[in-house]
Amino acid sequence: MKKYFLLLAGLFMFSSFSFAQEGIKDVSLGFCNDGTGSLVNKYTIMIEPGQKQELCIYIENKSNENIVVKYSFPKASFSKGGNQLCDTSNDFARFLVDNSNRQLILSGNSSITVKEMVSPPLGSMGMYYGCLAYQLGKAEVENMGGMFNLVVRKAVHLNLFVGSEDSISNTxxxxxxxxxxxxxxxxxxxxxxxxxxxxxxxxxxxxxxxxxxxxxxxxxxxxxxxxxxxxxxxxxxxxxxxxxxxxxxxxxxxxxxxxxxxxxxxxxxxxxxxxxxxxxxxxxxxxxxxxxxxxxxxxxxxxLALIILGLIVKIIVPKKKTAE
Missing domain, CATH: 2.60.40.10 (Immunoglobulins)
Structure with missing residues (x-):
């Protein structure tokens, strides 16, 4: 029995690995706020504290596999080369309205538009850098409790300038x-x-x-x-x-x-x-x-200056004593 269990585990692992290698390139996610139908992987909003603005997220699955999509909003940092890097936290979510359901199953060869609401807390001001990070896994594996779930993590960038024109400072x-x-x-x-x-x-x-x-x-x-x-x-x-x-x-x-x-x-x-x-x-x-x-x-x-000074003192002092 144990032998068959290990064989089954191996098959699921291989299936998940194959999905990660092949299926991941057929899944795309981006922002769709510009209304043109094109996706962007970096979106920056100017918004005042306490105001709300809808955030449009488009996810497309061109593979034949059903996938599980989990997404979160970690804060971002920058490398010395200026590249924007995403943390593993969910700290940037404080700039969005609470949403307890940030997980969905997307069927093969389908797409979905997800709406979130950006709302910076009162008291925040200035430029903030974050990410929309998403994890992809096979839906069948996920339904088994995630025992063999091989997750692939990717991210797009979401940045905010919180404040009005008069609050801009560039010193x-x-x-x-x-x-x-x-x-x-x-x-x-x-x-x-x-x-x-x-x-x-x-x-x-x-x-x-x-x-x-x-x-x-x-x-x-x-x-x-x-x-x-x-x-x-x-x-x-x-x-x-x-x-x-x-x-x-x-x-x-x-x-x-x-x-x-x-x-x-x-x-x-x-x-x-x-x-x-x-x-x-x-x-x-x-x-x-x-x-x-x-x-x-x-x-x-x-x-050298000290040596010269010492020689001068050595010459002058004896002359003074002779004169006395």
Missing amino acids: VQLIPVTGSLYSSNKNIGASVNEDGDLMLKFNVKNNGNLTQNVSLSGKLYNPLGFERPFDAPIRKLLPGDVYEISVNLGIVPFYKGLFSARVSVIGEPLFEFDATGIDEKFKQPTIIKETASLFIFSWVYVI
Whole structure:
């Protein structure tokens, strides 16, 4: 009996695996709010707290298999490369009206339109990133209690800007850097690494409620004509996030004395929702500029200076004693 049970289990496992490999490509899900009949896998809404807006979800099963579809609304995060990633939680569901029935069985070669209601809670404000994540499994296996259910998880992106036009804020700011020993400005860090290279460090914070493309550029210079420009890659920065920038300026001629650093930061707002009709003043980039005096020196020159000072003292002191 046990032998037949294991054989049956193996058949179900193989059947589920085959569905995951072949059937999954025949199942599509997307948003259908634009009214054109086409599906989109990323949808962004501008909505005020407490308001409601219908969310249209279209699911199509082109396979011959009956499938179970379970969906949820996890929050999203971003990779360093700027790709939107979906968590495994259901935290983003707080922006939708409660719905206890987010599971359905879809017959082979059929489709269905599902309606949800977006309604951000009072007190929420700004840009929020989430996902509509859905899991697919074979209906026959699901009905057996899920013992052999092989689930495939996919997702599309649902993003919200909660607030009105007047609540849009797109400011960026340089914030203090720890360990700025050689700099007169706490927002511009300066240090010398083990190889003798001058390192400049910056922390750029997105103080607004829109995602922004942040860029940084500047110049190191001194009164003797030395100049060395620098910049940093453009980074997509979410509201409240900090872009930590480190720039290697190589070895600089420390003997040329005092240096200055001038830096410019530009934050360009990204309107991921329909910004038609929004006042142009909200679309302008934020530009901030700061400077710092850098007291850069090499320990080699400090030691040489101390040696020279010691020799001078050694020469002058005996002469004073002789004169007395």
